Each structure stands twice: as structure tokens, then as C-alpha cells.
Amino acid sequence: MTKKILITGARGFFGTRFINRYKTEFNILGLGSDQLNITDNDSVAKALAKFKPDYVIHAAAIATTDFCNQHPDLAYKVNVQGAVNVANACKAHDSKLVFISTEQVFNGNPEAGPYSETDQPIPDTVYGHNKLEAEQKLLAIHEETWVLRFTWLFGLPERHTSINPNVIWNALQALLNGQVMKERSNEFRGLTYIHELIEQFPRIFNIPYGIYHTGAHNSASRYEIAQHILTELGQKARLPDILEVNDAPKTRDVRLNTTKLAHHGLQFTESKNAISQCLKEFQFR
Ligand SMILES: NC(=O)c1ccc[n+]([C@@H]2O[C@H](COP(=O)([O-])OP(=O)(O)OC[C@H]3O[C@@H](n4cnc5c(N)ncnc54)[C@H](OP(=O)(O)O)[C@@H]3O)[C@@H](O)[C@H]2O)c1
Numbered sequence: 001m002t003k004k005i006l007i008t009g010a011r012g013f014f015g016t017r018f019i020n021r022y023k024t025e026f027n028i029l030g031l032g033s034d035q036l037n038i039t040d041n042d043s044v045a046k047a048l049a050k051f052k053p054d055y056v057i058h059a060a061a062i063a064t065t066d067f068c069n070q071h072p073d074l075a076y077k078v079n080v081q082g083a084v085n086v087a088n089a090c091k092a093h094d095s096k097l098v099f100i101s102t103e104q105v106f107n108g109n110p111e112a113g114p115y116s117e118t119d120q121p122i123p124d125t126v127y128g129h130n131k132l133e134a135e136q137k138l139l140a141i142h143e144e145t146w147v148l149r150f151t152w153l154f155g156l157p158e159r160h161t162s163i164n165p166n167v168i169w170n171a172l173q174a175l176l177n178g179q180v181m182k183e184r185s186n187e188f189r190g191l192t193y194i195h196e197l198i199e200q201f202p203r204i205f206n207i208p209y210g211i212y213h214t215g216a217h218n219s220a221s222r223y224e225i226a227q228h229i230l231t232e233l234g235q236k237a238r239l240p241d242i243l244e245v246n247d248a249p250k251t252r253d254v255r256l257n258t259t260k261l262a263h264h265g266l267q268f269t270e271s272k273n274a275i276s277q278c279l280k281e282f283q284f285r
Helices: 013-022 041-051 065-070 072-093 126-141 167-176 194-206 222-232 236-241 259-263 271-281
Strands: 004-008 027-031 055-058 096-102 145-150 152-154 181-184 191-193 210-214 242-245
Touching (some): 013 027, 013 194, 027 041, 065 072, 072 096, 072 126, 096 126, 126 145, 152 167, 152 194, 167 222, 167 271, 181 222, 191 271, 210 259, 222 242, 222 271
Parallel strands (some): 055 096, 096 145, 145 210
């Protein structure tokens, strides 16, 4: 029988693309915040009781770091209490849970990445603290939980999807607006092509429960990535328009070691090549 998936945050960058990809393979109920406010415990319980999903992908969150820092109470309500509501309902209705977390749980770690699942995260933002607390609470509430710590995702605008700031889209916007790009040469993050992630996603349902670092390896700095994007776009002449900055007090390195997931067969193209692949698919090169 076709498996049922309930996805929260269904109108977001991830949710819209996930639903477009799998709407014929799974019976999917995608709910935006106007259809299911995850901070309303009764509504969450009712939604699961009615649909009885095999899997819940909990993608809803307030994921903007600055907004969370400015609105810590609201961020906690959505990112922690909302996630707890979802986990309690999953336990009550026997649904397996995928919780989407983030590399940003490691923002405050003094040692350099890549971090593995056994490293103790030290968040230094409200968003990072929220996600780490939610991870711990969810794993305690519901045994059948996968926690996926995503790296930074990238993709391009598509029909009936939403778009978030990301390396390629930011670069294209800067080019269109004739802006100088300020890029850090002391910042290192994994950058993952959203379609490569979504394509492999259902394999998560077959691996043991627990925490997984999820996404691409990247040895290049943000500055080097911006250079790569302009070169791939055929805009090498514009390279002087990228300003190399080192304005952060220390190197930021939140890269993830993804060996654990690779052992279960989920592997990702290294970030520079994945960026080239994305630009090729959208016929920019
Ligand atoms: N994008 C990335 O690079 C990245 C990296 C690491 C982790 N993540 C995590 O991955 C997940 C999906 O990210 P995304 O990029 O798709 O984020 P997104 O585009 O911001 O989508 C998140 C969705 O959450 C929904 N939401 C907010 N408050 C809600 C509430 N009270 N009740 C129900 N829904 C609510 C919003 O719904 P409405 O639009 O309907 O208001 C929004 O569409 C998030 O958990 C995020 O933290 C993302």
C-alpha cells in the first residue's frame, strides 16, 4: 500500500520541492502554517489522528538566524515547543518522525569542523540552541526518530516553489542588481544541492533511527565558492566584483562529517561540483 507522509513546513524551500517530487509516489499531506500551526498542540494531534501518516517529516521552523535572535520567545515556541508537539503526536499515533535540524548547532564550537555526530555541539545563536534542544527532546519522546542535520542548501527558483537565500541565488541576484558581493574567506560550510538531497531522501526511511549529518563536503571558503559560481556562469570578467572580506573575528567552520550517512548509502556530490551540476540543469552553462 502507498505509504502516507505528512510534511510540516510544506510551503517552504524544502517542502515545496519534496512534494513536487514525490506527490505521485507517496500519499502526501503537506501542511503550511495556515493549515497547521505546529504551536497548537490540539491541532497537531488532530491532524495526525485524522491522516494517520506512516512518516512525518517535520520541516516547519523559523529558520532565519537573525529573526530568531531578535524574537527568542517566538523562535522557542515554534522551533522547540512546536517540534515537541509533533513528536508527541507521532508517538501517540505510531508515525515515524524525521526531524530536520542544522549544521548551526556547531556555530559556537571552538575547534574546526568537519564535525561528526559524536562531537558535542555548542550553539551560539537562538536558532542553533532551539534546534539542539528540539533534537534532544524529540529523541527522548519518540524512539522512532531520525534527526537530520542539514548543511546549507542551495537551489534556484522554480514554478510553485519557494526560494530562500542561498549561494547561487544570492550570486545571481548580485549580478542582476550590479552589486559587489562581499564574501568571507574565513567561512567554511557544506553546500548541498536541494534536488540531490530530495532525490535520496526516502532512503532515510530504511536506516536505523538516530542523528545523521546530511549533505555535501566542501573544502572551499565562501569567497572561493563565489569565484567558482561567477566562473561557471561565464562571468569571469566580473571576478573583481567579489570583495574578499574577513570581518568575522574568527574562522567559521561548521562543516559536517557525513561518513555515518555514507555508510548507509547516502552520498553527496562535493559542493563545487554540485553547484556546477545545478547550473547545468538550469542551463546556465
Ligand atoms: N534551507 C536550508 O539551507 C536549511 C539548512 C539546515 C536546516 N534547515 C531546516 O530545514 C527545514 C526546512 O527548511 P526550509 O529551507 O524549507 O525553510 P523555510 O523555507 O523557511 O520553510 C519553513 C516553513 O516553516 C513554516 N512555519 C513557520 N512557523 C510555523 C508554525 N508555527 N506552524 C507551522 N509551520 C510553520 C513556514 O510556513 P508558511 O510558509 O506556511 O508560513 C515555512 O514555510 C527547517 O527546519 C530548517 O530549519 C534548512
